Each structure stands twice: as C-alpha cells, then as structure tokens.
Amino acid sequence: MTHDEALKQLSHLARERAFGRHVGSDRLIQAGLDALIAGVESPSLALLAGLLRSEEPEAPELFDQVLEELGLAFHPPADPRAAKWAMAYWIASQIADGSLHPAAGTHLIWADIAYDLGYPEDLQPLVSCAINLDGWEESWGVSREELNREAVEAANQFLSRRRRHDDQH
Numbered sequence: 325m326t327h328d329e330a331l332k333q334l335s336h337l338a339r340e341r342a343f344g345r346h347v348g349s350d351r352l353i354q355a356g357l358d359a360l361i362a363g364v365e366s367p368s369l370a371l372l373a374g375l376l377r378s379e380e381p382e383a384p385e386l387f388d389q390v391l392e393e394l395g396l397a398f399h400p401p402a403d404p405r406a407a408k409w410a411m412a413y414w415i416a417s418q419i420a421d422g423s424l425h426p427a428a429g430t431h432l433i434w435a436d437i438a439y440d441l442g443y444p445e446d447l448q449p450l451v452s453c454a455i456n457l458d459g460w461e462e463s464w465g466v467s468r469e470e471l472n473r474e475a476v477e478a479a480n481q482f483l484s485r486r487r488r489h490d491d492q493h
Contacts, residue, residue, distance in 0.1 A: 330355075330362035331396065336423075338391050338398045341384075343411045349375075349383035356390065366393040405441065412437045412447060413486055419479035426475035430454035446485065449478040 325333070333355050341347050356372035372386040391397040400407040415432050418424035434454035438447045453475035460468055 325358050325362045327362050327364060330359035330364050331394070334359055334364075334391065334394065335396050335398070337387070338396055339414055341387075342398045342400050343407070343414070349380035352383040352387040353380070356387070359390075364394070366390050368393060408437050408441050412450075413483065416450065416479040416482045419476055420483055422476075426453065426472040426479075427457040429479070430457060430475050434458075446482065450475070450482060453478050 337347055337352065337355055353372060353375050356369055356375075359366075360369050360373040368386055368389040372383065372390055375383055375386070388397070400410050412433055415424065415429050415437075419426050419429035430450050430453045433447060434451045438444070438451050441447065443451065453471065457468070457471050457475065460471060
C-alpha cells in the first residue's frame with residue numbers, strides 16, 4: 325500500500341464512521357498499521373497500530389486523534405437532510421470509481437438514503453438500478469454486468485449534476 329492509498333483508506337473509514345456505519349476496532353487498527361507501514365507519520369499512529377486485542381475499545385478514540393493530526397477528520401453536515409445528501413454523493417463516488425460494488429452501493433442509496441429523503445427525483449435512477457439488481461432474473465434478457473454498468477453510469481450522471489449545481493452557486 326502506498327502513502328496516498330493509506331491516507332485514502334483512513335479518510336474512507338472516517339466517512340464511514342461519520343455517516344453512522346459501524347466500523348470495527350480491528351479495521352481501525354489494521355488501517356493504522358497499513359498507514360504506519362506505508363510511511364504515514366502522526367504522533368498517535370503508532371499507538372493505534374500497536375493496540376492489542378484487549379485494548380480494542382481504545383481504537384475509535386485513537387483513530388479520531390490520528391485523523392485530527394493528519395487533517396483528515398470529516399464531519400457531515402449538521403442538518404440531517406444535508407447529511408443524507410452528502411452520504412448519497414459519497415456512495416455514488418465510490419460506485420463511480422469502482423471501490424464499491426454497484427449492487428451494494430445502489431442498495432445503500434435505496435435503503436438508507438432515498439427513503440429518508442422521500443424518494444427525490446435526483447436519486448430515482450440509482451434507486452431503479454438498485455431495484456433491478458436486487459430482483460434480477462436471467463429471463464430478463466439483460467446481463468447482471470449490463471445492470472452494473474447502468475448503475476455506474478447512473479452514479480456518474482448523479483455526480484455530474486452535482487458538479488453543475490455547485491458550479492452555478
């Protein structure tokens with residue numbers, strides 16, 4: 325793992341935790357170890373990487389310290405709706421860059437975000453992809469790979485609409 329990949333992994337775990345997803349202490353410690361081996365430097369990193377199994381409860385607090393030291397701390401918007409939108413963009417970017425499987429990512433958007441936001445039109449293409457991937461049957465005459473490609477395309481379109489929206493403001 326390179327220095328940049330280690331930082332990206334720490335940043336990814338920070339977002340996962342900030343959006344309320346459970347991240348086990350073992351994963352936090354492993355990410356610390358990966359970062360240490362990759363040459364990332366931070367005062368608390370060696371402490372995190374060196375935690376024993378019996379010390380796992382200390383991992384979340386040490387992980388947060390490492391994030392602060394590296395300037396990677398992430399705080400989602402305080403407004404619950406804005407936080408859901410931020411999570412949708414984050415998941416869509418992972419689908420688009422290939423770091424999250426399209427079926428898993430679109431399902432998260434469908435189950436954890438679209439419902440809470442009242443199924444907004446902007447998320448509809450991603451929700452449709454999730455429903456298609458979830459219920460797919462061979463008799464449909466379309467391959468699972470094709471549905472996955474459609475999901476990646478829907479994620480890219482969703483992200484490009486956001487960029488246009490950001491450019492206008």
